[in-house]
Amino acid sequence: MRKPTLTAQIFIAMVLGIAVGYFFPSFAVDCKILSDIFLRLIKMIMAPLVFSTLVVGIAKLGDFKTVGRIGIKTLLYFYFATILSLTLGLVLVNIFKPGSTMHLPLPESGVTTGIASTTGSFSDFVMRMFPVSFVESMAKNEILPILVFSVFFGIAVAAVGEKGKPIVTMLDSLAEVMFKVTSYVMYFAPIGVFGALAANIGKQGVGILSGYLYLIVCYYGGLLFFCFVILALICYAVKINFLNLFRSIKEPALIAFSTATSESAFPKLVMALEKFGCPPKIVGFVLPLGYSFNLDGSMMNMTFATMFIAQAYGMQITLEQQIMMMLILLLASKGVAGVPRASLVVVASMLTTFNIPGEGLLLLLGIDQILDMGRSATNVFGNAVATCVVSRWEKSL
Secondary structure, three states, X not given: OOOOOHHHHXXXXXXXXXXXXXXXXXXXXXXXXXXXXXXXXXXHHHHHHHHHHHHHHHHHHOOHHHHHHHHXXXXXXXXXXXXXXXXXXXXHHHHHOHHHHHOOXXXXXXXXXXXXXXXXXXXXXXXXXXXXXXXXXXXXXXXXXHHHHHHHHHHHHHHOHHHHHHHHHHHHHHHHXXXXXXXXXXXXXXXXXXXXXXXXXXXXXXXXXXXXXXXXXXXXXXXXXXXXXXXXHHHHHOOOOHHHHHHHHHHHHHHHHHHOOHHHHHHHHHHHHHHHOOXXXXXXXXXHHHHHHOOHHHHHHHHHHHHHHHHHOOOOOOHHHHHHHHHHHHHHXXXXXOOOOHHHHHHHHXXXXXXXXXXXXXXXXXXXXXXHHHHHHHHHHHHHHHHHHHHHHOOOO
């Protein structure tokens, strides 16, 4: 008898998690420790995997000019995708008007949400990019500073020529070892998925779904449209087989969906994209950068959620204000890498900027975990397509 695939195991774990959360809520809440352990194991892998794959990739690229060319192409695509996802969020919320259609009871004035309404200045973001200590960044799993150090280190290794080859060989071996560790950690994925869903259902109950059903349908409809129409058209335009790509990354996307964090899918996504045909040097460069700059699901959420709250309070946000909102988010959203609950933090800032009652964020806090599942999976899809597009532009796919 054949052993079920990882995808099948995760589906089974999701069904069991929902059932346990519904029938045994007090026990299910304690199951969160299983998902916490799985996420810790993922974080254990990420820093050494990002460092080793990126340094080896840059060393093999050979020079700063090549790295700069790929970097510019990558960032141009990221901003293009960000504009698309922000615009989609605005279009959806203006067409379906979930805030004004649902007639939700509004929170009391002055109630605190527990979410800070600032993401920090642009200078703070720039400072966070450059590590004071590489070891400290590794210990805290701060991907962006690791990325910056790895670029410098990889270029330096390539510049010293023959003397740098032993380092490249060693880090290449480290990457292979980390991929093996990843395969071991993935055995625990179904258990982590079970714990995450059981705890969420046990804590919030399934009843919350019925009260917010219209919002959830609109939101997930938008995410599905982005993944299977917009991203599919982008793939078609650059001659990438979207269906084959979807089959290749369905497991990491499912892991991200069920754990409500795209970070949990990173190691598996690296392996899937390399198997699909993206060169390791581009995967190692584009994917970590994408996890800081290209979170398409989170981008759509920012415009959608801000306008949803404005609608709930009966506020009219003009087209000019909505365009301004999108432009602000285009810049502000790039400064939240590593910020906990980053999407909600940015939404809180937008509420303050446009004089929308901040306590309106409470309308979404109860179902944010459900929304986060969808946007985490969308982030995985978006970064997978981004990596393939850059690979195609470099004629390396």
